[in-house]
Amino acid sequence: MSTLQRDPDTRVEILDEDGRVRDGATVPDLDEAQLVEMYREMRLGRHFDQRAVSLQRQGRMGTFPPMSGQEGAQVGSAHALRNDDWIIPSYREHAAVYGKDVGLAETLQYWMGDERGNQMDGKPVFPAAVPIATQIPHATGLAWASKLKDEDRVFLCYFGDGATSEGDFHEGLNFAGVFDTPSIFFCNNNQWAISVPRERQTASQTIAQKATAYGFDGVQVDGMDPLAVYKVTRDAVEKARNPDGDAPRPTLIEAVQYRFGAHTTADDPSVYRDDEEVEQWKDRDPIDRLEKYLRAEGILDDERIETITDEIEDEVAEAIEAAESTERPDPAGIFQHVFDQQPARIANQQAAFERLRDRHGDEELLE
Amino acid sequence: MSANDTTETDDLTLVQAVRDGLYGEMDRDDEVIVMGEDVGKNGGVFRATEGLYEEFGNDRVIDTPLAESGIVGTAIGMAAYGLKPVPEIQFMGFIYPAFDQIVSHAARIRTRSRGRFTCPMVVRAPYGGGIRAPEHHSESKEAFFVHEPGLKVVVPSTPRDAKGLLAASIRDPDPVVFLEPKLIYRAFRGDVPTEPYTTPLGEAAVRREGSDVSVFTWGAMAQQTVEAADQLAGEIDVEVVDLRTLSPLDTDAIVESFKKTGRAAVVHEAPKTGGLAGEITATIQEEALLYQEAPIKRITGFDTPFPLYALEDYYLPEPARIKDGIREVVEF
């Protein structure tokens, strides 16, 4: 628990920029298989990201928000959850939701403009939330309901640094404090909200310190160190599930990191930030650091890395193939799932729409 | 002052005309300030504020924290204190955190204070579908704002109008929600007078004269409707009226056109139920019932959430659907 009870500006760090364990730091208790899986998922996330951006460039997909640089925060935190703990994502957590068995093909399907990719049936994952910060009160509500049902699940909500400026951030965290919900609020502070830098978002020295006002712990972690992220999230999960005496369950984690790429494929970051800054943060690449650590520990070598590289390339290629070969959504889907029972007015509109399609054919309608 | 044919013009897209309008108003009036998410150094995600930050500095072109209620709420305070803020909401789908500020305060502060405080503010927001964007980036919810007394709602459909209507909105002493049809932000160019000018609020424009049927529309649908009307030429003589200001509606123009044709359709992207087509239809019934020769047709989006982009082209009215609707009215 002590990892969480510290000044919000003393950052939890384990690996240094070269992947060496920092003096005095303890590596969390993860077995070899888990460490390799974390590494694999981060590599998968990076490769997926690059392919997704090029799909958009080729006109095979709409706007896409890349996450390169942020894999360590996503994978490190998702791995600290139990299988039945929930993730409430924003829109950039492609690697985190993969950890909840949301296939890459589903993620692609969603970004290809097909609602079915957002269904994630049976998985403890809430649909992507595009309006900034709006998922935060939902996350509190989900956790609250679970607590009222006497379960012992934990609910981890992701959002960005920009999101902390919205009223919903305040209201969601305030409720969590008041009703002591089993919540983790995980801020992916990637330094930028599109073109607005972190300093412009809040005059607070850290985002973690905002937790003080809600009456629970706030902790800052090196978000590009997957081991440190795992450790703080693990402690926050423990506390949410089995609080120590009167200790409040919720935690705010500020994972300090950087978005290497554009905000989305529609954004041109060269307008508002220097390459130099990007290069500096690239020295802290979470994948390189974990790889160096695992090599030094004798867990990874060239051969294993090559195998992993081949496997992830195949997995991403298969996901793209699967997403692109999925039949297009039936236009009738526009009228489905609006209500449990379709009202007559909508049924009439659907019937008129089908007559229109019969008269003209899809080609003419879509030209 | 309104534009005439001898004035110097630039060939601009609609979004460039918005930018030009902001530039002109900021240049002539120091009290005009632009604020919002990414409007400064980035020049806006659609480049509608490009170059303004460099020209007018960060006291007048302000990158704010990511908080729409904060943006509009502070703009209301600034407006009440003598500035003329022009807050940008990045997409109409993200205006809702500010909804309370807009409807509870911007729209009412004049009434509440018996005219002591006013709200000369223009909330700009790109709106509408058809750009293959993620969820919440495509809706048309102008009716929410039209329903609120005390707000003006303006929608340009040409570059020339975009500049003139924006200038008129900024100079207007009351709050305006200025909705920019982003589908046609860069779809075509048009002549835009170089010097500042205003296009009066509350006046519709006849885009195409015709005698058989009147079609009322606005925003991105104006172009689709004119296209449909052109395709019907020879068969049906369609008049297309671009309302331009949705609140207050130009009742005179609506009624005048209808009295001429006796038949009408309304085209909008927004869902049918509670949409403005109902208001326009009812206005015609009140003012010109005895001229009516056929039921008035609403050619609109469906009463469903706007679908993700794989299906959006089915959702939006396009020329085939518009032509069918017009034929139905004429053949009645």
Ligand SMILES: Cc1ncc(C[n+]2csc(CCOP(=O)(O)OP(=O)(O)O)c2C)c(N)n1
């Ligand atoms: C309520 C709302 N306002 C504006 C937007 C437009 N927008 C999308 S992402 C974004 C920046 C988000 O920054 P941050 O919270 O730091 O998350 P990041 O994208 O950096 O992960 C903005 C302004 C939105 N989606 N929702």
Ligand SMILES: [Mg+2]
């Ligand atoms: Mg950010």
